Amino acid sequence: MVYPRYDLMIGDVRATQKEMETTFNNAQEGIEEMAAKLLAKDKNAAIAFLTNYTNMTAQSTFDT
Numbered sequence: 001m002v003y004p005r006y007d008l009m010i011g012d013v014r015a016t017q018k019e020m021e022t023t024f025n026n027a028q029e030g031i032e033e034m035a036a037k038l039l040a041k042d043k044n045a046a047i048a049f050l051t052n053y054t055n056m057t058a059q060s061t062f063d064t
Contacts, residue, residue, distance in 0.1 A: 016064060020060075020061060020064060024057060031050075031053055034049065035049055035050050
């Protein structure tokens, strides 16, 4: 969608990318803490948690 109008849209793309990266970076510490707690109790739960988080962020990025 952006390629034909790159010069007109790159500012919007960069702003959206920065916003999303900031959101993901701000959540990272909490995600890692939760994953570590789960890992200490149940490896499969930690894997499921991280897989779900990864799928959620990928879908959110795609939708945006």
